[in-house]
Amino acid sequence: MTRVDVIGAGVVGTIYAAQLAEAGHDVHLVARGRRADELEGGARIHDIVSGRRSVTPVGVGTSARDTADVVLVAVGAHDLPEAIKLVPTGRAPVVLLGNGIVDVTAGLPAARAVVAFTGAGGTMSGGEVQQFDTDKGKRFPVTIDAHHPAADDVRSLFLSAGVPVDLEPDMASWRRTHHAVVVAMAGALELAGGDPWRLSTTPDIQRVLGRAVKESYVAVRRTGHHLTPAHLARLGKVPEPMLHLAVRQMFTSTFGINRFAAHHRHARLELSHLAGEMEGLLDEAAVLAPSARLLCSRLQDPRPSLIVGSNDLRTDPTAPLAAGLVALAGLHWWSRRRQG
Template identity: 30%
Template sequence: MTAEKTKIAIVGAGPVGCAFAVHLVGAGHDVTIIGRGQRLANLEDNGGVLAKKSENATEISNTPVKAVGSLDTTQPWDLVLLTVTERQFDEPLFTTLKACPKTAEILFMFNTFASLHKYFDILGKERCIMGFPAIMAFFHDGALVHKFMTFGQITIIASPKWRPIFSSAGIKCVHEPDMQSWLRTHAAMVVGILSATVAAAERKSGVTWAEAQLSAGAAREGLLLTKKLGNSITPKFIHYLAFTAPSFVFTGLLWLLTRVPSMRNNTQVPNWKQEMLGLAESITGSAPSDDDVRLLTQLRSKYV
């Protein structure tokens, strides 16, 4: 199966979608990127994805990739890979995905706190594959710079069929049996970490202890809500960090993190801010009551 050529549509022409395309095309698969706006125009003008190994690299490669403005539902897709954000899932996208051939599997590569059943109910659980891209990716001077993680947090693909296909394309991936718990845990932690980082970037120095406490408290609220909704904290060490260890440990880690210049000065901070706000909205939208997300609401109000 790993040597078989597959027909893949990637919905989303951002850094993550383009990174997947580079690897999958390189492995011999038939890949089409569905994009819009300037990103689609760039792909069309370049005839593919321009990429370089680092921001300072001068050598630029070009991976030929087909790029179009809409997903052709008449094509015999083997896989539709979704790299858009949760906010971009709207009724027209759901309608398009439902119209794709029943044999086309749909791989979700994004983070969310919301119930996955809303996707399963609309598209059919049997064809939905949940995943998460462990990658650092961004555009620099029009060229993609990316690196898939190979240790620690590794890309997740909850499908024994597609994991070896992605692995053979140079994208190391693993299986997570409880994606709902994992995604909710990850979303809560990301809100805590990114909110502290964004606050540090905006003040151009490390956050105060009070700011670190707010970020840590908001993350704990998200984790408590995860448990309240019937899920488990995954992986388990996060439970220790957030609940078993003294509260100053988690707060202190965020306080220290924002004193690393490469974090608060990162060019991706504006994107991290939008990701943080989107996930915070996803968490608050899943809460049974306002009391469950008091700190998260307070945190969001600082940026919206």
């Protein structure tokens, strides 16, 4: 049994606290005020994919324990400096599960700071977590810096609770690639007034989103990082017409509505903070990035959304040619299979 303290009693902290407690670990959740009162009867979670509701007893207190074997910090990037003040002294590894690309360890000693990223997600309603962290039956993994000395121990801890884990050999690049996509998608939703249906039916917003991702990827590479993981890296190579189709499918799906749109509604301060960090990356890379900067500015200073169906921006002139070549290649492959 591992003594685990969780700083941050929001969606992510509550989900992992409950999962670890159900696995038999000694879990202590740091919470104050109304949230501490809500947790007196246990961590209440509603998995909106499976429909399962659970109430898991967890320890609750206003401060972390000096005896903890592992500390999880599950707060947004804008709250990280204050959360770090609650980390107890000692040598226990501190797993940092939040977003952000600037000062992600918040001054913690490198020997203790395990940079990671959460796979859990959802919203909070009346003290109950509405959990959404699965897609097509698969739970999203926690991603952990593979080079940290405590990586294997932290991995084993999560696996013991049934939480999948990815060990990432280049966490700095991974976080920047992920950051580029998250900010672009959140900014596009802001441009659509927070309405995923409007985003899925407005070609101009889809074009701005696609261009913002590509511009941000240029900044990631120019600052000495590479694009990873592979499925996100591929977004930068998709021709505009095909990307528009993917965006429409994404934001009309249960996954898009619950994962992206819900996060956009409930994490406005965090997204504004992340947009500021993205602008800093664009400045560091000396990239003009008009689309990426537009979406960053919208997250930091909300303004009226675009008209539904707006279709004034010209499609990237290279996109139809690229789409045609892809179609021809597919036709050639299909004809060879029939002949064979």
